[in-house]
Amino acid sequence: MTNQDQDYISYYRTMVTIRKFETLAGELFAAARIPGFIHLSIGQEASAVGVCSCLRKDDYLTTTHRGHGHMIAKGADLKKMVAEIFGKKTGYCKGKGGSMHIADFSLGILGANGVVAGGLPIVTGAGVSIKMRKTDQVGVCFFGDGAANRGTVHEAMNMASIWKLPIVFVIENNHYASTTPQNYACSVNDIYSRSASYNIPGTAVDGNNFLKVREVTLKAVQRARKGEGPSVIENKTYRFRGHFEGDPQKYRTESEVDAWKNKNDPVKRFADYLARKKILTKELNQQIWHEVETELKKAVAFAEQSPYPEPQEALDDLFTIPSC
Amino acid sequence: MTNQDQDYISYYRTMVTIRKFETLAGELFAAARIPGFIHLSIGQEASAVGVCSCLRKDDYLTTTHRGHGHMIAKGADLKKMVAEIFGKKTGYCKGKGGSMHIADFSLGILGANGVVAGGLPIVTGAGVSIKMRKTDQVGVCFFGDGAANRGTVHEAMNMASIWKLPIVFVIENNHYASTTPQNYACSVNDIYSRSASYNIPGTAVDGNNFLKVREVTLKAVQRARKGEGPSVIENKTYRFRGHFEGDPQKYRTESEVDAWKNKNDPVKRFADYLARKKILTKELNQQIWHEVETELKKAVAFAEQSPYPEPQEALDDLFTIPSC
Amino acid sequence: MSDRILSCSAALAEALHEEMSRDETIFILGEDLTAHAGIFGQFKGLPENFPGRIIDTPISETAILGVGLGSALTGMRPFVDLHFSDFVTCCMDELANQTAKIRYMFGGQVNIPMVIWCPDGGGLRAAAQHSQSLEAWFIHTPGLKVVVPSEPADVKGLIKSAIRDDDPVMVFQHKKLFARQGAVPENDFTIPLGRAAIKLEGKDVTLLSYGSGFYLCEEAVKGLGHLNIDAEVVDLRTLKPLDMDTVARSIKKTHRAVIVHEACLTGGFGAELTARIQDELFDYLDAPVKRVAAKDVPIPFSPPLEDYVLPKVSDVVEAARAVTYR
Amino acid sequence: MSDRILSCSAALAEALHEEMSRDETIFILGEDLTAHAGIFGQFKGLPENFPGRIIDTPISETAILGVGLGSALTGMRPFVDLHFSDFVTCCMDELANQTAKIRYMFGGQVNIPMVIWCPDGGGLRAAAQHSQSLEAWFIHTPGLKVVVPSEPADVKGLIKSAIRDDDPVMVFQHKKLFARQGAVPENDFTIPLGRAAIKLEGKDVTLLSYGSGFYLCEEAVKGLGHLNIDAEVVDLRTLKPLDMDTVARSIKKTHRAVIVHEACLTGGFGAELTARIQDELFDYLDAPVKRVAAKDVPIPFSPPLEDYVLPKVSDVVEAARAVTYR
Ligand SMILES: Cc1ncc(C[n+]2csc(CCOP(=O)(O)OP(=O)(O)O)c2C)c(N)n1
Ligand SMILES: Cc1ncc(C[n+]2csc(CCOP(=O)(O)OP(=O)(O)O)c2C)c(N)n1
Ligand SMILES: [Mg+2]
Ligand SMILES: [Mg+2]
Numbered sequence A, B: 001m002t003n004q005d006q007d008y009i010s011y012y013r014t015m016v017t018i019r020k021f022e023t024l025a026g027e028l029f030a031a032a033r034i035p036g037f038i039h040l041s042i043g044q045e046a047s048a049v050g051v052c053s054c055l056r057k058d059d060y061l062t063t064t065h066r067g068h069g070h071m072i073a074k075g076a077d078l079k080k081m082v083a084e085i086f087g088k089k090t091g092y093c094k095g096k097g098g099s100m101h102i103a104d105f106s107l108g109i110l111g112a113n114g115v116v117a118g119g120l121p122i123v124t125g126a127g128v129s130i131k132m133r134k135t136d137q138v139g140v141c142f143f144g145d146g147a148a149n150r151g152t153v154h155e156a157m158n159m160a161s162i163w164k165l166p167i168v169f170v171i172e173n174n175h176y177a178s179t180t181p182q183n184y185a186c187s188v189n190d191i192y193s194r195s196a197s198y199n200i201p202g203t204a205v206d207g208n209n210f211l212k213v214r215e216v217t218l219k220a221v222q223r224a225r226k227g228e229g230p231s232v233i234e235n236k237t238y239r240f241r242g243h244f245e246g247d248p249q250k251y252r253t254e255s256e257v258d259a260w261k262n263k264n265d266p267v268k269r270f271a272d273y274l275a276r277k278k279i280l281t282k283e284l285n286q287q288i289w290h291e292v293e294t295e296l297k298k299a300v301a302f303a304e305q306s307p308y309p310e311p312q313e314a315l316d317d318l319f320t321i322p323s324c
Numbered sequence C, D: 001m002s003d004r005i006l007s008c009s010a011a012l013a014e015a016l017h018e019e020m021s022r023d024e025t026i027f028i029l030g031e032d033l034t035a036h037a038g039i040f041g042q043f044k045g046l047p048e049n050f051p052g053r054i055i056d057t058p059i060s061e062t063a064i065l066g067v068g069l070g071s072a073l074t075g076m077r078p079f080v081d082l083h084f085s086d087f088v089t090c091c092m093d094e095l096a097n098q099t100a101k102i103r104y105m106f107g108g109q110v111n112i113p114m115v116i117w118c119p120d121g122g123g124l125r126a127a128a129q130h131s132q133s134l135e136a137w138f139i140h141t142p143g144l145k146v147v148v149p150s151e152p153a154d155v156k157g158l159i160k161s162a163i164r165d166d167d168p169v170m171v172f173q174h175k176k177l178f179a180r181q182g183a184v185p186e187n188d189f190t191i192p193l194g195r196a197a198i199k200l201e202g203k204d205v206t207l208l209s210y211g212s213g214f215y216l217c218e219e220a221v222k223g224l225g226h227l228n229i230d231a232e233v234v235d236l237r238t239l240k241p242l243d244m245d246t247v248a249r250s251i252k253k254t255h256r257a258v259i260v261h262e263a264c265l266t267g268g269f270g271a272e273l274t275a276r277i278q279d280e281l282f283d284y285l286d287a288p289v290k291r292v293a294a295k296d297v298p299i300p301f302s303p304p305l306e307d308y309v310l311p312k313v314s315d316v317v318e319a320a321r322a323v324t325y326r
Helices: A005-030 A043-052 A070-071 A078-084 A118-135 A153-164 A191-198 A212-225 A253-265 A266-276 A280-306 A309-316 B003-030 B044-054 B068-073 B078-086 B119-133 B150-161 B191-198 B210-225 B256-263 B266-276 B282-306 B312-314 C008-022 C062-070 C085-107 C137-141 C152-164 C213-225 C244-254 C268-280 C303-309 C312-323 D010-024 D061-071 D085-106 D135-139 D152-164 D212-226 D244-254 D269-280 D303-309 D315-326
Strands: A058-063 A139-144 A167-173 A203-206 A230-235 B060-062 B138-144 B167-173 B202-206 B231-236 C001-008 C024-029 C054-056 C077-081 C115-120 C145-147 C171-172 C181-185 C197-201 C205-209 C232-234 C238-240 C257-264 C290-295 D003-007 D024-029 D054-056 D076-081 D115-120 D145-147 D169-173 D181-185 D197-200 D205-209 D231-235 D238-240 D257-264 D288-296
Touching: A005 A043, A005 A070, A005 A078, A005 A212, A005 A266, A005 A280, A043 A070, A043 A139, A043 A167, A043 A212, A043 A230, A043 A266, A043 B119, A058 A118, A058 D076, A058 D288, A070 A078, A078 A280, A078 B068, A118 A139, A118 A153, A118 A167, A118 D061, A153 A167, A153 B150, A153 D003, A167 A212, A191 A203, A191 A230, A191 B191, A212 A230, A212 A266, A212 B282, A212 C290, A253 C244, A280 D197, A309 B210, A309 D269, B003 B044, B003 B068, B003 B078, B003 B210, B003 B266, B003 B282, B044 B068, B044 B138, B044 B167, B044 B266, B060 B119, B060 C181, B068 C312, B078 B282, B119 B138, B119 B150, B119 B167, B119 C062, B138 C024, B150 B167, B150 B191, B150 C062, B167 B191, B167 B210, B191 B231, B202 D054, B210 B266, B210 D269, B266 D169, B312 D303, C001 C008, C001 C152, C008 C024, C008 C152, C008 C181, C008 D010, C024 C062, C062 C077, C062 C085, C077 D076, C085 C115, C085 D085, C115 C152, C137 C145, C137 C171, C137 C238, C137 D269, C145 C152, C152 C171, C152 C181, C197 C213, C197 D231, C205 C244, C205 C312, C213 C257, C238 D169, C238 D181, C238 D315, C244 C257, C244 C268, C257 C268, C257 C312, C257 D115, C268 D076, C268 D288, C303 D054, D003 D010, D003 D152, D010 D024, D010 D152, D024 D061, D061 D076, D061 D085, D076 D315, D085 D115, D085 D135, D085 D181, D115 D152, D135 D145, D135 D169, D135 D238, D135 D269, D145 D152, D152 D169, D197 D212, D197 D244, D205 D212, D205 D244, D205 D315, D212 D231, D212 D257, D212 D315, D244 D257, D257 D269, D269 D288, D288 D315
Parallel strands: A058 A139, A139 A167, A167 A230, A203 A230, B060 B138, B138 B167, B167 B231, B202 B231, C024 C054, C024 C077, C077 C115, C115 C171, C145 C171, C205 C232, C205 C257, C257 C290, D024 D054, D024 D076, D076 D115, D115 D169, D145 D169, D205 D231, D205 D257, D257 D288
Antiparallel strands: C001 C181, C145 C238, C197 C232, D003 D181, D145 D238, D197 D231
C-alpha cells in the first residue's frame, strides 16, 4: 500500500468508528443507559473526517450539539468520550458536560456547544490568538444550516474577513434544523454563497463524498495556514437519525430518509471507492469493522466500570482557585 | 407651479428644516442648554427626506441615535421634539427619552434607538404585524454602516426575506461608525450587496442626491406595498459634524470633511437643481429659510417656556397599570 | 363548572386555545412549533386549529424577540416561545433594553402586550446550557413582569392573565413539570398577576416558593409533620408584581420563613424576598429567613452531580427545622 | 514609594500600561479604541505604546466577547472593553452561557484569563440605554467574578489583580467617576479580589457600598456627624468573591447596616448582601438592614427625573437615621 492508501484506510477507519460510535450511543440511549438527550451524526461522517483529516493536532476546532463525529475525527479518546456521555468521573469533563459539552484542549478541541452557532465567535477568537502569537495554526468551526441564520455567523465572518484570520467555517447543511427544513428557514439555497457578503471565498461540496470534502478543505486550510484568510465550505449532507434520539420526525417522510440511506451513505460510498481502487479488500473491511467494534466495546466497558463522580465534586472546577 | 413642483418645494423645505434643526441643536448643545449628548445628521438630509417622502403617515419607521432628521421627514412635531431634547414635560416622551429616544406612534415612528442596529428586529416585527393584519402598510428601517455589522441585521433580513415582509432596509453609509472607518470595519465596500445573501434586491445610491434616493425608495416601497417583499437601499452619504457634538474627530482630516461640505452638500444640491429647473427662485429660497427659522424659534421658545417634569413623574409610564 | 385533571402542558394549551379563539391578534412565534406542536408538545392542537397563527422561525432568537416586540407595538399580541429559557441570553438586548424600556422611555405612548414564554429548570440531565432558572435577572429589569406557575390550574389562570395583560410578561414554566397533573377548572377563569396563594395552612413556619420549588415545599410539609412542625406553604406564583400582603400575613402568624427556589442561591429571587421580609417584618421574625436554592455552579450533567446541586426536599426540611428550633 | 494624585481614568491606563509591559499576551479589544484612546480617553497612551495590542473592532458585541473568550482559551489574556455596560445585553450568551460556564462544563480543562471591562452608571443624562448598573445579573451567574472599584487607587490595584486572575472577571467602572482624583501609589501593587476596605471607621452604623455608592456614603458621613451618628464606611470593592469577614466584623461592632448602590433596588446586589447579613448576623442586628438604591424604573433622561431616580446622599443619611434611631 502506498502512503496515501494507508492514509485513506485510516480515514475510512475513522469514518467507521464514528458510525459505530453513534450507532452504539443510540442503542445505549434507547436502553436508558445514557442520561439526558443525544444528537447523532450518522450520515455525516464524510464531512467530519473529510475536514478533520486536513488538520494538525495543534489546530483548533469548535463543534456543536451534534459533535461526536467531529471530536473522533480530530482524534478524541473514545474511552473518555463514552465515559463523559455516561456521566462518569473518568469522562473528558469528569461528568460535568455530557454529550453536548465535550472538549479536549490538548487536541485543540475548544468544545462542543449547546448553543446553536455558539462556536463561531469562539473560533474567531482562536484566529485572533493565532495571529497575535504568530503561529501557523488554523481554526475550524462546524455549524449547521439552522445555525447559519444566527447573528453570530454574520459578526464572526465579518471579523474573520477584515482581519484575515486563519479560519475555515464549515457549514454542515443536513437540510433540517430540528424540525425545520432549510428551504423554509433560510433565504438562500446555497448557504456558502453568503460568504460573498464577507469577501470570503466559499464553496459547496457533496458532503457525503469524503474525497471531495477533503480536497476542498485542504485548499482552505492551506490558504489559512499561509495567512491568506478565512474560507467557507458548505458540506451538503443528511442526518439519518432524528434531530435527537426519540425524535418523532413528523417533518419528513420515511422515503426521503431511505433514499439518502440507500443511495448516499458516505461510509459506504468511501468503502466502495476504496474497493474499486483495490485499496480496501473485503477482508480488510471486515477486519476494520471488527477492530472498531472491539475498541468501542472496550470504551463502553471502561465507561461502565468507571465510578460516577462524588456528589460534592459538583463544587469543583468553577474557578481556578476553588475558594472563590 | 405643478403639483410635483409644489411637492419638491415641500421636500426641500423639509430638508432645510432638518438642516436648521440640527444646526440649532448643535448651538444649543454648545451653549449647554441641552443635557446629555447628541448626534447630528447634517449632511444626510437627502437620505432622510428622500426616503420618507415615499411614505404614508400610517407606514412604520424605526430610526437610530442619529434620528432627528428621519423623524422630521416623517412629519414629527418640532415643538415636541425640541421640548424632548431639552428634557421638558411637553416633549414627545415627557422628558423621559431625550435626543436618542424619541418616538411618535401616531405617525408610525416606532422610535429612535440607543442601541446600534436595534431597530431591525423591531421593524421586522412591524412587517409581520402588517402581514397578519392584512394592511398595505410598509415598514422602513434606517441604520448606519457601523450597524450593518451587527448580527441583528443578518437575522432580521433573513426573516424579512423568507416571509416576504413589506420592509425597506435603508443603510445610511456615512463612512464612519463613531471613530471607525467603514473600510476598516466592514468586509465589503458596498454594504447593499449583502442583500444577495437574503435573496433581497439591493441598490446603492448617491445618498446626497435627493431625487435619486426618492426614485429608488419609491420602487422599494411600491414593491413592499404590493406584497412582493423587502428591499435594501444603501445611501452613500457623509456626516458633516462629529459623531457626537464635541467629538475631537482625530479619525479623519479636515480637508476630507471640507471636500464633502463644499462639493456635496445635499441641501445645496437639491436647491441648485430646483433653481436650474426654475422651481425655486432666490426669493422663495430665502423665504423658506426664513419661515423655517421662525418655526424653529417658536419651537425653541415653546420648549424653553415648558416646565420640567415633576421629579416623581419619573415613576409614571413603566406599566399600563401604575400600581405594578 | 367542574374541574378536570390536566397536565401543566395541557393547561397551557387550553389557555392558549381559549385566548386565541377570543382574540385574533394573539399569535405564537418561535422555533419548531408546528411539526410537533412545540418541542415539548406543549401546544397540542394549536397548529391545526390556528393555522398561520403559530409561526415557525429560523434559529434567530434576537430577531424572534424583536419581531414579537415590533408586532406588539403595531397592534398584535405576540406569545413568544423561547424554546429553552437559556437562550434568553441570545435576545437579552431586545428583552432588557428594548421590550422592558420602550413604554417608559417613550413616555407611555404605547403598550406592549407580549408574553415571553420560557421553559426552564433542571433535573433532566440537560447540563449547563439547557437547565437554568434565570428569573432573577428579570426581577432586576424594570419594565418586565415575571410569572412562575407551578400547578396546572395556576398555569391556565396565569397564562390567560399574562396574555390579557397590556405589559410584557415573562412566564417561566419548568420543563420537568409539563407532565404534572392537577385539577383545572373548565371555565374561562383567570388568576390575576400579583396574587400569591396559601396552598397549605400551617402555623410554625412559612415556606415561600414558586415553580418547581412549590413541589419541594409540598413534599417537605409531610416530613416536617413528623417533626411536629406545622408548615404553611405560600406559592408566590407571580414574582413581579409581588404579593407582599400575603407573605406578610403568613409571617405575622408563623414568625419564621424559608424561601425555596431552584435558581442558584447568590443573587436569586430569595435574596430580594429576604431583604424585603427582614425590612418590612423585622419585629415579627423570630429567626433569620433561610434560603434553599441550587448551589452556585452551572448545572452539571452527571446525575449524582446534578442531584447534589439542585435543592432537595431534605434541604427544605433542614432549613425549616433550623428556623423553628431556634 | 510615594503616592501621586491620579484620576480613575489615569489609574486604569497606568494599570494596563504596567501589566501590558509585563506580559505580552495581554491585549485590549473593543470598539473605537485607537483614535481617541477609548471613547472616554480611558486608555491614554496605550495605542502609541502598544501598537497592535489595542484592537478596534466592528460594532459586533457578540463576536467581540466571543473573540475575547476564544483568545483566552488559546493562550492570550484579553481585556475586553464593552463600550457601555448596557451593551452587555448584546453578548449575554457569550458571557453567561459560554465564558462563565466553559471552565466548569469542561471539567476544569482550561483557564479563562479574561477581563470584561464595563463603563456603567448614570448621572450623565444619557437615558435608559446608556446609564445602567447591571452588576447584579452577574452576581447571579456562577463562573464570573465581579469587581466594582470606586477610588483611583482601587482602580489600579483591582484592575491589575483582575488582569492577573486566571478566571473571567467583570469590572464595572462608573463613567461619572473617570475624572475623580485620588492618591495612587506609584509602585506595582495589587489589591486582591475579594477584599473589602473599611475606609472610614465609625461605631454606630455600617454603610456598605461600592463604586459610585461609596462616594454617597463618604458624603453622608458628614451629614450623619451633625446628627451625632458615627458611621463606618465599608467599600466592598469586589462583589464576587465577597469579603463577608470584613462585613461581619463591622456589623458586630455597629449592629446596624445600610447598603448603598446605584443599581435599581429590586433584585440588586443589596438584596443578596442583606440576605446574607440577616442570616449570618441575625443576633447582632438591632435594626433591619436598609437598602438605598435607584428606583425601579429605567433611567430617565430629564435632569429632575434622573436625579429623582438615582440614590442621593440624603437617602443614605435618612436610611442611617432610620436604623440608628430605632
Ligand atoms: C441559540 C439556540 N437556539 C435554539 C437551540 C435549540 N436547538 C438545538 S439544535 C437545533 C437545530 C440546529 O440545527 P442545525 O444548525 O441545522 O444543526 P443540526 O442539528 O442539523 O446538526 C436547535 C433549534 C439551541 N440549542 N440554541
Ligand atoms: C450595540 C451598540 N454598540 C455600540 C454602541 C455605541 N455607538 C453608538 S453610535 C455608534 C456608531 C454607529 O455607527 P453607524 O451605524 O455607522 O451610524 P452613524 O453614527 O454613522 O450614523 C456606536 C459605536 C451602541 N450605541 N450600541
Ligand atoms: Mg441542520
Ligand atoms: Mg456611519
